[in-house]
Amino acid sequence: MLHEPVRNLLTNVRTLAIVCTQWGDTGKGKFVDFFADWADIIARGTGGANAGHTIVLNGVEHIFHLVPSGILYDGDGKLNIIGNGTVIDPHVILQELSLLRAAGLPYNHLLISLNAKLILPQHIVLDRVRERVWDKSIGTTGRGIGPAYEDYYGRTALVMNDLLNVDVFVAKLRRNLRDKVAFLAAVDPAIVHEIMQHEHLANGRYWSASTMFSEEAIVAAYRNYGQALYDHLADTDIILQRSVGKRNILLEGAQGHLLSVHYGSYPFVTSSDCSVRGLAQGVGLSERAVDRVWGIVKAFFMTRVGNGPFPTEFGNEESATWCATKGVTRTSEREHFGEVSVNDPNPFFQGVGVRMAAGEYGATTGRPRRTGWLDLPLLRYAVRTGCTDGLILTKLDSLDACTTIKLCTRYRYDGPDCWRGNYLLTNGSTLDVAIPEASILQHCTPLYQEFPGWCTPIGDIRKRSSLPCALTKLVRYVEQDIGKPAVILSVGRDREQTIVR
Ligand code: IMP
Numbered sequence: 001m002l003h004e005p006v007r008n009l010l011t012n013v014r015t016l017a018i019v020c021t022q023w024g025d026t027g028k029g030k031f032v033d034f035f036a037d038w039a040d041i042i043a044r045g046t047g048g049a050n051a052g053h054t055i056v057l058n059g060v061e062h063i064f065h066l067v068p069s070g071i072l073y074d075g076d077g078k079l080n081i082i083g084n085g086t087v088i089d090p091h092v093i094l095q096e097l098s099l100l101r102a103a104g105l106p107y108n109h110l111l112i113s114l115n116a117k118l119i120l121p122q123h124i125v126l127d128r129v130r131e132r133v134w135d136k137s138i139g140t141t142g143r144g145i146g147p148a149y150e151d152y153y154g155r156t157a158l159v160m161n162d163l164l165n166v167d168v169f170v171a172k173l174r175r176n177l178r179d180k181v182a183f184l185a186a187v188d189p190a191i192v193h194e195i196m197q198h199e200h201l202a203n204g205r206y207w208s209a210s211t212m213f214s215e216e217a218i219v220a221a222y223r224n225y226g227q228a229l230y231d232h233l234a235d236t237d238i239i240l241q242r243s244v245g246k247r248n249i250l251l252e253g254a255q256g257h258l259l260s261v262h263y264g265s266y267p268f269v270t271s272s273d274c275s276v277r278g279l280a281q282g283v284g285l286s287e288r289a290v291d292r293v294w295g296i297v298k299a300f301f302m303t304r305v306g307n308g309p310f311p312t313e314f315g316n317e318e319s320a321t322w323c324a325t326k327g328v329t330r331t332s333e334r335e336h337f338g339e340v341s342v343n344d345p346n347p348f349f350q351g352v353g354v355r356m357a358a359g360e361y362g363a364t365t366g367r368p369r370r371t372g373w374l375d376l377p378l379l380r381y382a383v384r385t386g387c388t389d390g391l392i393l394t395k396l397d398s399l400d401a402c403t404t405i406k407l408c409t410r411y412r413y414d415g416p417d418c419w420r421g422n423y424l425l426t427n428g429s430t431l432d433v434a435i436p437e438a439s440i441l442q443h444c445t446p447l448y449q450e451f452p453g454w455c456t457p458i459g460d461i462r463k464r465s466s467l468p469c470a471l472t473k474l475v476r477y478v479e480q481d482i483g484k485p486a487v488i489l490s491v492g493r494d495r496e497q498t499i500v501r
Contacts, residue, residue: 006500016039019256019296023259030493044083111233123145163223164226244285244289287387305367313371314354315348397497407449
């Protein structure tokens with residue numbers, strides 16, 4: 001049953017999109033789960049197993065990479081769709097389905113687009129080899145995402161439907177492998193061999209000493225995948241197109257606006273368009289079919305996983321380097337530093353403290369997420385270019401113990417003079433709205449405004465009027481600055497820890 005305030009928010013809405021306005025990991029899972037009650041169809045349209053969403057139900061954590069967060073409502077007859085714009089590793093999805101089976105959760109209404117792109121072993125190898133040999137790596141999740149999208153735009157991709165037609169699969173596979181093998185032939189064979197032993201590559205099953213990839217092994221495995229997924233493959237575009245305006249559709253974004261290949265901190269982005277436009281297109285709809293776009297904002301801090309500029313990062317380079325260090329995890333970090341305060345005077349340690357308080361460790365990779373203050377120039381940019389109607393502020397309770405909150409309100413550009421069309425960006429100039437390209441963002445120094453923290457636990461508060469004054473002031477500041485209402489405030493991980501406007 002929908003509560004009155006949620007019903008009011010959704011008046012006249014048939015298609016709702018929930019997207020992240022930052023670098024991902026803002027808690028989309030919780031809100032897709034929250035609105036799944038309202039939805040008849042839950043669909044995702046971009047990305048692949050690089051995403052990871054955690055849903056807490058009755059205190060038990062569920063982590064999914066490919067299956068939409070709404071799968072837990074399958075038993076209520078809700079349709080869960082993985083759209084044409086995604087890239088799918090069939091092995092991963094089958095693993096997730098077997099997890100659901102083991103937990104006794106049904107997935108009878110899960111449909112995967114016939115035209116979703118296939119991740120093949122060579123994509124994963126290429127992704128991992130590049131990360132190893134490039135001097136400025138992106139810090140990808142190593143799931144083959146970039147190479148799979150490249151193939152799609154390079155017109156050599158395979159799609160899910162090819163799993164059902166072996167001859168077509170084999171012909172396309174051969175063509176696809178040709179240039180990969182040519183590229184990998186220039187790499188130290190020991191590196192390729194080692195990477196192919198990874199569990200995501202079936203522990204070496206696809207390795208061939210003579211041809212590098214065993215076509216036979218790939219065909220055998222993918223033929224089985226086709227049989228196992230047969231009941232779930234469908235023309236999902238048509239289903240969604242026919243449902244617009246008639247059924248409640250929830251579009252679930254993946255990653256975040258600042259990771260979009262079109263709108264993000266290029267080249268430190270993922271290879272799909274994770275904006276609302278890419279999301280709509282990735283499920284076969286026009287963005288005009290979306291009635292409401294709510295953008296999630298982690299507040300009043302931000303996180304980033306992988307490499308790339310992050311102007312407000314606590315401890316700057318030191319933090320980026322630490323978070324990129326192999327083997328650092330939640331447990332090892334705690335063992336290494338002990339308990340760290342969110343008010344530590346040293347910015348690097350303050351970042352560690354915030355990460356620990358907010359539990360910011362990757363669901364997909366387990367990596368520590370880089371942490372920093374909320375960056376309004378980036379948020380202004382994301383909201384402006386992302387058609388955002390309202391904001392969902394998440395993880396507010398994480399900074400309960402913080403005595404001072406800093407908001408980045410502007411940047412000072414500290415880089416070399418740089419032409420932007422006929423406008424010259426000069427050293428020392430200030431920027432209100434971020435220019436997200438990495439070559440510029442990396443030279444932006446944040447200028448902060450300080451606010452007193454609220455310094456009290458807020459996890460049990462359910463009404464906006466009961467929030468501490470200091471927090472209300474901050475929320476209002478952001479609403480006014482961005483010019484969009486904060487429709488929902490999240491004060492904890494559980495479904496109930498949600499304040500609706
Ligand atoms: P890829 O998507 O694996 O190619 O990685 C490209 C960049 O996007 C890297 O910086 C990743 O850390 C980042 N990335 C990809 N998926 C996610 C996500 O779900 N959350 C946060 N960052 C992500």
